[in-house]
Amino acid sequence: MFDLPAESVYVWFGVSVVSVAVLGVALSLPTTTPAATGPLTTSIDRVAASPYNATGEHPVSADRIKLGSQRVATETGDTVSHSTFSYGPITPVSRGTALWRVLQGAPPGTVFDTARSFEQACIEARETPATWRPAPRRLTMRKLTWEGVNATLVSA
Template identity: 35%
Template sequence: MFDTHVDTLYVWVALGAVSVAVFGVVASLPASAPPDATTAATTVDEVATSPPGSVATHELDAEEWTLSGRAIGLRADGGVAHATVLDPYVPALGGRLAAVLAGAPPRRYFRSPAALGRAAERARTADAEWRPAPERLRVRHVRWGGVDVVLAG
């Protein structure tokens, strides 16, 4: 007597629409979390506030990255994450700055501290673009003459 009849067309159509909507929401959720840009920025900040000669590395879980003088961006299947660093750093993504970042003495690649400073300023002000990310971020604090820079790449 108090039974409901669930055989009406409207109920079945509504149930189908709700099922499709729920499936769409579940299917659109990312399979993994976005990369952690904050810990990468913390690594840069730690080296920047450490004495010259300090070096640190940080494992990256991103497919692509972008480095500017004040921020780090990481992108993966789970999304995009950005973090701002406290002290400006120099993106050393290639050339002589990358060699110094890898551990070479600056005098091997630059004639003077002023030349290192000019190269650092050019790299710091260059347009940031998305690039394939390496497995780890490397950061090095370099002081030569009157030039004090933090290289990251």
């Protein structure tokens, strides 16, 4: 009368296995908030991945930004977030340069004499070390192909 049914051992074993599995899942969940740069990176990647010439804008809600050819970082107060581009490298463009005029909509042929000079300007912009700058209200992006030179220009 006080004996345990034979299947109760299997039930306890099954409950133990399930409990360990649930504990493993709970411990593997991230404990930090997702990076604030995620939506920004996604917008840049969408423009860069386009099979056609494309443009886009994305609002920036950060104090400072560091835009490199492979990744972006934002700083708001004491919080710094980093993200890497899936469709890099991109070309960070500084205000007042010839690439800036192309980013703003000028055809590359009106700004550069040859496709080679356009390509060289893009290479130099990508190789410039990224530095922290005051964040603009929005980033502008433009993907274009001109005489075989592909570039994704992003305002820095």
